[in-house]
Amino acid sequence: MAVVTPDILRQVASLARLRLEGPALAQFAAQLDEILQYVQQLQAVETSGVEPTSHVLPLSNVLRKDEPGACLSQEAVLGLAPAQQRPFVTVPKVLET
Amino acid sequence: MTYEPVIGLEVHLQLSTATKLFCGCPAKFGSPPNSQTCPVCLGLPGVLPVLNERVLEWGIRTALAFDCEIAQVMKFDRKQYFYPDLPKNYQISQYDQPLAQHGHLDLGLDGRTKRVRIRRIHLEEDAGKLLHEASQSQTCIDFNRTGVPLLEIVSEPDLGSSDEAYQYLVELKAVIEYLGVSTCNMEEGSLRCDTNISLRPAGDSALGSKVEIKNLNSFRAVKLALEYEAKRQAAALGRGERLPQETRLWDAKGLKTEPMRSKEEAADYRYFPEPDLVPFVIDRQLISRVGEALPELPAQRRRRYQEAHRLSAYDARVLSQHRAFGELFEGALRAGAAPKPVANWIMGELLAHLNAHGLEPEEVKLRPEWLAHLVQLVDEGTLSGKMAKDVFAQMLERGVDPLQLVEEGGLKQIVESGALERIAEAVLEANPKSVADYRKGKTNVLTYLMGQAMKRSQGKANPQQIAELLKHKLERVTP
């Protein structure tokens, strides 16, 4: 049974803000399905009582002092942006509050 | 059927640290747009967050003040959604291992104590600010606020009325002010709050559909919105309607809530552990170090004022509402004044002044010893009650000690009998009709004559003495 159908993938693409339509949608769905079917082999691994690892290093409590550092200039920030209206970066109107 | 509201509150506080949560940019309010950012808070490619140690300390401090269980190990997670004020399109927040859980805040409500449970307190980064007005077709973004540390305090739905919700916010704000971790300024956005409310048949224990209310710009708005929403929901339930679980926005002008336009998709934040940050182990030593530095909190202060200074519950509550009130009060006591008159000045004239001018207690130029001096001047009879109020106003306006005001302004009460004698004589001479009326038995004209005497003395006459003098002269048979 397919784990990824075009319908499921359409929702995933919407979450990821990617446009996927027509043949591309079907092709990606088939590829992802194949990969995820392969990944299913993990279900057979016995992991009860095994803690998940999100960091391989046993590091903790890395902190910095509450001391100010350098900021970028407004010039530099606006200079990076594809669109700006001094002193702001702009995007097409956001309708939702 | 009668319904009872079930209310919970989520409060976001900006911590007033020097720098942001994960970078060295200043966290202050009001800088020119886009001048307070760096590659880290802008989420430029390749940058990494490093936690501000003061945020952790202040978070623990706050959690202790609400009697929370502090996590032994806390971690951060990414909360993912696309929005242009969120540079990385994820917010570094805390999901399943927050800083603290299971605390409470006690409210003193008309002589009874209500315990409101705190579900959790967690840390997260603030987003930038969107400005919609500047142009028709574009939204403007100011990233200065991006990455400012936020502390979110989530209550259980333990509040039973809009009044209780209001009291909860007042008390919470007082606690935070005492801790000194946030400016709690709703206008500047350093305190923000959302609320949720559902109704259930009185006495029932099941919960109804929860409605979240956003866009609340003041504590008053919270109260009004909850009142409105309780009525709206009761009416709908009364008509037999089923209420949807939804988010509504408070319309401060129309004084009503409106449903928020529903999003295209249900939110799926895809939380997962932030791989760029390591876990934080909060050991007992750290907790006790922070605990030792914990200041007295409003509830403790209230108790102390009632017990040690014999203040009423009401007085104690008002005085402990702001940390600054307590500092004034106790400072004046140390300078030798008695508790009650000092309390009266703070709760009367000072509070009225603050309300009239929309000021915070910290913004007023007032030293505790000046209050003590004022009380002393009244006690000695140097100032009448009315004069003292004038002096108080001038003291706030000019930021000057009342002793100095009295000296330089010739504001001393006239108590010298010769001078009072002359004033009384002059008043009687100028009002023969009143004198005659009095002698016919209309003794209430004395009040009028008193007023004339005070006017003539520019308010400096000692009222008791001048009243006696007038009375004495009126009752003396003319030769």
Place this chain on the structure above:
Amino acid sequence: MASGALAGKTIHELRALIAQGAISPADLLDDLLARIERINPSVHAYLDIDPERLRQEAEAQLRAAPRGGRLYGIPVTIKDNICVRGEETSCASRILQGFRPPYDATVIERLRREGALILPRANMDEFAFGSSTENSAFGPTRNPRAKDLDRVPGGSSGGSAAAVAADLAIAALGSDTGGSIRQPASFCGIVGLKPTYGRVSRYGLVAFASSLDQIGPLTKDAEDAAILLSVIAGQDPRDSTSAPVEVPDYVAWLKASPKGLTIGIPALPGAEGLSQDVRAAVDQALEAFRSLGVKTVPVELSHIDKAIATYYIIATAEASSNLARYDGVQYGFRAADGAGRSLLDTYLDTRSQGFGAEAKRRILLGTYVLSQGYYDAYYLKGMRVRTLIKRDFDEAFTRCDAIVMPTAPTPAFRLGEKLSDPLEMYLSDIYTISANLAGVPALSVPCGASPDGLPIGMQLLAAPFREEVLFRMAHAYEQARRG
């Protein structure tokens, strides 16, 4: 001296020549730039080469370089995903086209401090997604060791590896998330090191998978790798995941004989895909080690056959999140947003036009495994299996000093050969991926060639922060091979 004669030398040789006054850094620069100008068009190891600008830039750097620095006057080539202040850093993606970071990565700062000259923009798979450098938005790099240039250099650090192999670079930095340094090093016949996770600061490395990424050197020999690592390693206050572990004198360790060390030999998964040439070359290398006085013992890595499945959950999940920021709002590419286009259109158009197919595939995979209802079955499960893989290595390193296995199951494959089958491409990372999941250091060193002359690499893995073991063994092996 013949053109390119300097470009073909190692850091340690050039350092000596410069110190003796036999050559100047300017001579070296001239020689290298001339060769790049001549050869790069066919190999395409560098993106966007403007020799004149490169020369001016390098000369300005040379003037600022501290003379006493350990890399004084040595050009170091930089993969296009490591931020260099003011230089375009695009990760070979259209979506970052034109992005010039206003900061240097920590490794760049450290190189500059030692007097190195930064030579940016080595080609790569877009956002380091790939094993062939064919996923570059700006065209593939070709393997300079393949006769007709018909083979891939490996990836994703294919530009860095090809540049070093073709003497278009003295040495290079790459990044390795699942083999992206080691596999191209193996395909191109050079040395490549993925350091221990936390050994080198990731600050300024454009993130692919934050819990797996490491920056490392690609060099002509083990000694150069040791020199570069000693410059770039060490804790960085800007990277919470960089380790407070002292950096040993790696170069001094090269002199230590590997005699008495123990190599662990694991049973290999995916034996059906392992080429006979690779197997034979690695077996021969093991013989060479034995004759150097190194013992060999079998070790068990019982979960490494699950490494690819685990990796493609964790790596894509993190990547989908790390790449969410590329939306056209603050920097880089934004799709046309004329009248009638909404913000959502801007997001969709920018990301759909800006990302290539492999990037989209990984973003979709990662989004899927983190989304509601799938998290526990995929991401959480993956993190648990990761624990088991790490335990296997911990256990193995109680019994040996290093583990040896092939770097890649085959020598370099042909361009286009695996492009249409993503899973097939992923499976070619079978031997490199577990080092990233376990966080251990791993070094690929050339150990032979196929009958048609394609290089073969062998991989040495050590316990966390034991890179000196790798250098020591690889150096001794190189010396022995040279005879």
